[in-house]
Amino acid sequence: MGQVIVGIDIGTSKVCTLIGQVVRDNHIEILGEGIEFCNGVKKGVIVDIESTANSIRSSVRQAGMAAGLSVASAYVNIPPVNVSIINRKNLISISGRDHEITVRDKERVLYEAVDIEIPEDRQIIDIIPIQYIVDGCDGIVDPVGMVGTNLEVEVDVITGKTTSVQNILKSMERAGLRVDGLVLEPLASGEAVLTADEKEMGVILIDIGGGVTDVSFFKHGRLMFCQSIPVGGDHITNDIAVGLRIPFNEADKLKKQYELALTSLIKNDQEIVVSEISESGKKKVKISEFVEIVEARVHEIFAISHRMLTDANISGNDYAGVVLSGAGICYVDGGSQLAEEVFKIPVRVANCRHIGISKIECATAAGILKYVAANIKEGNAECEVKSIKPVKTVKPTFGERFAARFVNILKKIF
Secondary structure (H helix, E strand, C coil): CCCEEEEEEECCCEEEEEEEEEEECCEEEEEEEEEEECCCEECCEECCHHHHHHHHHHHHHHHHHHHCEEECEEEEEECCCCEEEEEEEEEEECCCCCCECCHHHHHHHHHHHCCCCCCCCEEEEEEEEEEEEECCEEEECCCCCCECCEEEEEEEEEEEEHHHHHHHHHHHHHCCCEEEEEEEHHHHHHHHHCCHHHHHHCEEEEEECCCCEEEEEEECCEEEEEEEECCCHHHHHHHHHHHHCCCHHHHHHHHHHHCECCHHHCCCCCEEEEECCCCCCEEEEEHHHHHHHHHHHHHHHHHHHHHHHHHCCCCHHHCCEEEEECCCCCCCECHHHHHHHHHCCCEEECCCHHHCCCCHHHHHHHHHHHHHHHHCCCCCCCCCEEECCCCEECCCCHHHHHHHHHHHCCCCCC
16 A cells, blocks of 8 residues: 555645545545634634644544544645745765765755754744756756766755744644644645646746735746735635625625626626625625625735735746636636736636545645655655554654654655
8 A cells, every 4th residue: 555645734714634645656546535614823824723723633533534544643734924945055075986976975965055044933844955966967856876076956945933833733733643744835735736837937826715825936846936915715705795794604605606706707797685784684786796896806916916926026027827726716707817917928727636636725735745745755755544444654753754854865854
């Protein structure tokens, strides 16, 4: 049986857990899925550990029951809020009579590359080797066994705010689970919804969740930029509620029933009956009244995203397209047209059926599974699970994994 990996996406409005098995060529077969409402996270930051832990526990239990497994550890997303990407290079000389590059040389060049000073309130959460360079020859994935006088490495060092990391770990601990590793959310989402060609040519990924919109830029196969906007699908619902003076639940029902973000797509602008904010009476509103509100907010999200990229010196010449993901936009008709209006380039809406899931809400969790399977080698990716079937995999503790990853110079820490 292939490795069993558990991915947990802790979002602003929900926690999604997926249990997957690596069957061949890093292909993931989904064994179990669990989704639970979450109200312990605000704007991508955990603000209530106990509530978040309860949501994690319930989500994992659902997935475990579907898979016939009891889960003890998992990989978890970390949102790009308070996360930084530091690009580093380091060069060493290769000693020895034949100048053959050894595992120890590879370890040394990487150790020195990540030997950097970071603020006390931050910690390293991931190290991604981009390439190795031997005597000026770049693009090398693994230099061990090659002959050369100089070995250089280029890495992306991802750091996160220590309090954010610790709150994730504490929430998982309260839920009775160990953390096998943290995966930066845009990296996971990119694995799930972007093609290799898109990431190579240049693509913008706009992931609109319940309370946060993540904006990421991929080029040459790398994550070059990621940042969050504290606005998401819940804000659209709130806009409808305030604008029409109706209850939040009524606004949410309208948004989900009509799924429109563009007034030009309305086929019959009829009047509909909705509850008043006091819930003691009814009133009539036109469909166009709340769709205009949705259109304004969605357009604003795209405009802010575009301005954010421009401020980071990322222009339309740097990317070939835009991909929209997240439950806050994927179920709404007209979103791609609004994005095209802002970005002036082709836009598509993410489809995650090719990775074995039917709900876009689970895309990040599925991406965690794919990312771990693709980037963690030497059989160290398995999570600890117990099964009623004759399957049992055991893995080191969180601290042991953190140390082992540096020793083995893998592509992930923990």
